[in-house]
Amino acid sequence: MDVQFFTAWIEEIARAVADGRDHLTRLDAAIGDADHGSNLDRGFTAVLAALAATPPETPGAVLTLTGTTLIRKVGGASGPLYGTAFRRMGAALGQGDADVTLAGLAAALDEALAGVRKLGGATEGDKTMVDALGPATRALAEAADKGMDAEEALDAARDAAEEGARATIPLQARKGRASYLGERSVGHEDPGAASTALMFRALRAVAGR
Amino acid sequence: MKKLINSADSVVTDALAGMAEAHPSLRVDVDNKIIYRRSAPVAGKVGLVSGGGSGHEPLHGGFVGHGMLDAACPGEIFTSPVPDQVIEATKGVDGGAGVLHIVKNYTGDVLNFEMAAELCAEEGIEVAVVLVNDDVAVKDSLYTAGRRGTGATVFVEKIAGALAETGAPLAEVVRVGTEVNARSRSFGVALSPGTVPAAGKPNFDLADDEIELGIGIHGEPGRTRAPAAPAREIARIAMDAVHADMPLTGDVLVMVNGMGGTPLIELYVVFAEVAAYVRDKGATLTRSLVGNYVTSLDMQGFSVTVCALTDELTRLWDAPVETPGLRWGR
Numbered sequence: 001m002d003v004q005f006f007t008a009w010i011e012e013i014a015r016a017v018a019d020g021r022d023h024l025t026r027l028d029a030a031i032g033d034a035d036h037g038s039n040l041d042r043g044f045t046a047v048l049a050a051l052a053a054t055p056p057e058t059p060g061a062v063l064t065l066t067g068t069t070l071i072r073k074v075g076g077a078s079g080p081l082y083g084t085a086f087r088r089m090g091a092a093l094g095q096g097d098a099d100v101t102l103a104g105l106a107a108a109l110d111e112a113l114a115g116v117r118k119l120g121g122a123t124e125g126d127k128t129m130v131d132a133l134g135p136a137t138r139a140l141a142e143a144a145d146k147g148m149d150a151e152e153a154l155d156a157a158r159d160a161a162e163e164g165a166r167a168t169i170p171l172q173a174r175k176g177r178a179s180y181l182g183e184r185s186v187g188h189e190d191p192g193a194a195s196t197a198l199m200f201r202a203l204r205a206v207a208g209r
Numbered sequence: 210m211k212k213l214i215n216s217a218d219s220v221v222t223d224a225l226a227g228m229a230e231a232h233p234s235l236r237v238d239v240d241n242k243i244i245y246r247r248s249a250p251v252a253g254k255v256g257l258v259s260g261g262g263s264g265h266e267p268l269h270g271g272f273v274g275h276g277m278l279d280a281a282c283p284g285e286i287f288t289s290p291v292p293d294q295v296i297e298a299t300k301g302v303d304g305g306a307g308v309l310h311i312v313k314n315y316t317g318d319v320l321n322f323e324m325a326a327e328l329c330a331e332e333g334i335e336v337a338v339v340l341v342n343d344d345v346a347v348k349d350s351l352y353t354a355g356r357r358g359t360g361a362t363v364f365v366e367k368i369a370g371a372l373a374e375t376g377a378p379l380a381e382v383v384r385v386g387t388e389v390n391a392r393s394r395s396f397g398v399a400l401s402p403g404t405v406p407a408a409g410k411p412n413f414d415l416a417d418d419e420i421e422l423g424i425g426i427h428g429e430p431g432r433t434r435a436p437a438a439p440a441r442e443i444a445r446i447a448m449d450a451v452h453a454d455m456p457l458t459g460d461v462l463v464m465v466n467g468m469g470g471t472p473l474i475e476l477y478v479v480f481a482e483v484a485a486y487v488r489d490k491g492a493t494l495t496r497s498l499v500g501n502y503v504t505s506l507d508m509q510g511f512s513v514t515v516c517a518l519t520d521e522l523t524r525l526w527d528a529p530v531e532t533p534g535l536r537w538g539r
Binding site for chain 1: 262284285286287288289290291292293315316317320321324346347348352353354357405407408412413425427428429430431432
C-alpha cells in the first residue's frame with residue numbers, strides 16, 4: 001500500500017461521506033444534534049483541497065495532513081477525535097515512502113485507537129466510534145498475523161467495523177452528547193461508529209481496485 | 210421551513226457581518242469567525258475568551274465588551290469552534306495578565322479548547338479554564354459526559370468579567386468563575402424543537418399536547434417527555450429539579466431564559482411562578498434576568514438558572530457592563 005493507495009482511500013472516504021451525509025445526519029438527529037454528516041462532509045471537502053494543493057509524498061504524510069485538516073476545519077467532538085486518529089496513524093507510519101504492510105497498517109490503527117481512547121475517554125461499549133474502531137483494528141491485526149492477503153484482511157476489518165457499529169444500537173450511551181438522553185439513547189446506531197464503519201468500507205473498496 | 214437566511218452554509222458568517230455593522234464597540238473578524246472587544250487586548254487585564262456552537266445568540270458574541278468577554282469564537286451551528294479560532298482569539302486578547310477560557314461542558318467544546326490551550330501554553334501565554342456544568346437534568350456520573358453547561362455561562366461570563374475589569378490576577382478570576390458555576394443550577398423545558406438550517410426540519414417530533422423535560426441547548430431531545438400543563442406546573446417541575454440539587458436559601462439571582470421561539474410575555478408568566486416558588490422556599494430573590502440569553506435557534510421553551518449569591522458575587526453582578534446582550538451601569 002503506497003502513497004497513491006492512501007490518497008485514494010481518503011478520496012474514497014470523502015466521496016462516501018458526501019453520499020452518506022444525510023444518513024449520518026439522520027442518525028445524529030435521533031440521539032445528538034443532527035450535524036455529524038454535514039460536519040464530516042465539510043471536513044473531508046477541506047481535506048481534498050489540502051491534498052490537491054500540496055500532494056503528500058509518503059503514506060504517513062497523507063494521513064497526517066488529513067488529520068491536521070480535520071482538526072482545523074471540523075470542530076465539535078468529531079474534528080479532534082478523527083483528526084487525532086489520522087494524525088496518530090500518520091505518525092506511526094513515519095516519514096518513509098516504502099509500501100505499508102498489513103501489519104504496519106494494523107499497528108498504525110492501534111495507535112489511532114489509543115489516541116482516540118485517550119482524548120475522548122471512551123472504552124468499548126460506551127456507544128461511540130471506539131465500538132467500530134476497536135474490533136476493526138483487532139480484526140486487521142489477526143488477519144495480518146494469519147498471513148491473509150490484503151483484500152481478505154480488509155474484508156475482515158470492514159466486517160468487524162460494521163458489526164461493531166450495528167452492535168451500538170442496543171447500547172445506552174455513556175460518552176458524548178447522546179449520553180444526555182440516558183435510556184432514550186437505546187435503540188439507535190451511534191453516528192460516530194457508523195462513520196468509522198464507512199471509513200473501513202472505503203479502505204476495502206480501494207484495495208479491490 | 211422558512212428562515213431568514215441566504216443559504217444554510219453562510220448563516221454564521223452572514224450574521225457576523227451583521228454584528229460588525231450593528232456594534233461599533235466590537236471588532237469582528239468575519240473570516241476567522243472571532244468577535245473582539247474593540248479595545249482588546251487591554252494591557253494588564255486578564256483576557257476572557259469563550260465560544261461554542263452558533264445558534265445560542267446572544268451567547269457568546271453578544272456578551273463581548275466592557276465588563277464581560279474580550280473575545281468570542283462562534284463555531285458552526287451547534288458545533289464547537291476549531292482550535293485555530295481559539296488560539297487566534299487568545300493571542301488577540303492577551304494583555305500580559307493571562308487569558309481565561311470559559312468553556313461549556315460538552316465533549317466537543319472541551320476537546321477543541323484543550324487543544325488550543327496546549328498550543329497557547331507552548332507559545333508562552335498563561336491560559337486557565339473555567340468549565341461550566343450547571344444543568345441538573347444530566348446526572349454527573351461515569352455513565353454520562355457530565356453535566357452540560359447552559360444558563361450559568363451568562364453568570365460566569367458577567368461576574369468573572371467584572372472582576373477581571375478591576376485588574377484582578379488570573380487566579381482570582383478563575384476562583385470567582387469557578388465559584389459562580391459551583392453555586393448555579395439550571396433546568397430546561399421545550400414546547401417545540403428547533404430547526405437547524407442545514408437539516409431543514411425539526412430535530413425531534415413533539416405532539417401538540419407534549420413537552421420535553423430536561424433539554425439541553427442543541428436541539429437534542431431531553432430526558433423525558435410529559436403532557437403539556439399550565440405554566441405554574443411546568444415552572445414547578447423545573448424548580449423542583451433545581452431545588453432538589455441545591456436547596457434554595459439566602460439571596461439568589463434567577464434567570465428565566467427563552468430558548469429563542471418563546472414570546473417575552475410567556476417568560477414573564479413563568480418568572481412570576483418561579484419567584485413565588487423561591488419565596489415559598491424561604492430564599493430571597495435579589496437579582497433577576499428575564500429574556501433570551503442562551504437560545505437554541507427557534508426552539509420554544511425556557512430554562513431557569515439559579516445562582517446562590519454572596520456579597521462579592523452580588524457586587525460583581527451589579528458592576529457596569531456594556532455589551533450587545535447585557536448593558537447597565539455605564
